[in-house]
Amino acid sequence: MRVLGRMARLFVLLATASTLLWAGTRWIQKVPARDHERANPMAGNPDAVMAGQLLFADHCAQCHGEHAEGKGKRPSLHSDRVQNEATPGDLHWLLVNGSLGRGMPSWSKLPDQQLWQLISYVKSLKQ
């Protein structure tokens, strides 16, 4: 019984440590290579940018601001990380998985087509 108790304590310790390590890692470092390399099938489509803008107003503006400028602790999407460092595949991965420990919900409820439209709009903010 004592061994079982020690094993349980060890499990809790390791689970807590791995959760803290996972939460402490930047989301972009968690993206698998296969997702990182995914291209946006709607890239260069002006309709996708317009549709993405409407989706952004419906789903994202409440946290990230009307013009994606960021709000309080919610980051701006004009940042170097989003505009230059992250590939469309990285952003798609983030939208599907969210960053639940840091308050970013998963948007897997939206079909893939709408996620790519959103990414087209976010990437268009660079211009």
Add this chain to the structure above:
Amino acid sequence: MLALATVVPLLASTTARAQERPYFITYTHEMEEPGNLEIEFKGVTGKPPAANRFAGANLEFEYGMTAWWTSEFYLDGQSTANDSTIFTGFKIENRVRPLMREHWINPVLYVEFEDTSADKSLREVVGHDGVPDFATPNSVARADKEREMELKLILSSNFKGWNVSENIISEKDLSNKPWEFGYALAASRPLKLAASAHKCTFCAEKFMGGVEMYGGLGDRYSFGTHLTSQYLGPSMNWAAPGGMTLSASTSFGLNGYSIPRLYRFGVSYEIPQLLGNFRKAGAR
């Protein structure tokens, strides 16, 4: 003044599109966005054989505590023809996503406490729930207080626009009654996957269609589908302008122990970043 101070920040908030699934019984792994409050009215009406027609309703307040934890509070009531209209009680539920990433199947743990009597909102069917329960007059049914704990394992997947969800339900009356079991299954998809490039009210992507099946699985001493009610039916919703979602469904009873047809309808409205709106109002 207090009421005005409460309402103004809510009205001043921008609307958010909930993109709800058209389910009335089945839960998915899609949680409420953190900080958002969704207010939802869900109603059901049916005519059990040899009993009076009834209408049951819930008013729900669903709040996103975090991106992985959603909390909900319900007020329930019902009205029965040739009988009475009564408040039947309340429920508190919490849903937690234990896995922090999206998987093929995403589990959610659900815990609910309810304190109801004569409830006819039919938000889940468990044990041997069925037609005989509806024959009891409200005055008698009210005396039977049900304080129950409900646990659900929600399994849900999103793939190519489809959502497929399975709920396994177990419920225990906190008095000396056996565990009761039930299930709910559902699948749904938007009518169009890509969004339109222009604002529109009735475009196909604003509509979602689905099918839902649910029923009881007996209790600890008589597990199975004998003397249980089972339902199957289509459901639909429409993301209306102004942040509202309207839902409707017809469920068909699959055996003699079920009500032949249940008509369900729902209206929901989402208030984004509720506490943020109050903070802004306080700073003004």
